[in-house]
Amino acid sequence: MPKSNEPLPDFSDVRSGGSSTAPATSPTETYTVKKGDSLSKIAKRVYGDAAQWQKIYAANRDIVENPDLIHPGQVLKLPAA
């Protein structure tokens, strides 16, 4: 472990990528989170049903750890209704 007085490393220059033997699906619709948004508000706007927030949460578990905590600027994948 680094000593507590050491600065945290900056990983902003990390390069990443990937590929698959499977064909890619058509691009998924996305939504960029704005200030004051919540998953239920987005679900209401997109699907007309706030209870569908769990669908958005399930599709974005890789970037949303806490469904009650999303951040402006986050780009969420929107599964088909």
Added chain:
Amino acid sequence: MKYVGRTLSSLAVAAVALAGCGGGNDAASGGGAETGAAASVDTAAARAASNELSISNVMIGRRIGAGNRITEPTFQFVPNDTVYVAVATEGTPASATLGAVWHFQTGQLVDSSSQAIQPQGAEATEFHVSRPKGWPVGTYKVTVYADGDSVDTKTFAVKK
């Protein structure tokens, strides 16, 4: 479509086979000969043909080869290495989203990426990360997600 583990898939295959056996005397079941053939279906082939995604293997290493297979598996890297994680899947769901989230030992997010795919059976999907300045020495972990569910975590070290 949802992720199911290999065990659940195997149970489902067994359940289908048992259901087929139970209907051996029923004309609708197609007769005893077909029931017997169904019971002998190779489970790996059945998993590959399932419309549910299953994860058959997750490997980590520093080299990757044809078919997105890890050719040099390791948990010990040096700072200039590219780190690969390869996810082998089976099943033919209409679509699936695989993701890899990388963290440093401090809990810092190193990288997060995902791929939306249309699996046609047995497939292999790889994610990789590199850092031009070199990785800080320490311990890292990568968590693999399938349709939002965490399916495996690999811990690895970077040493000089």
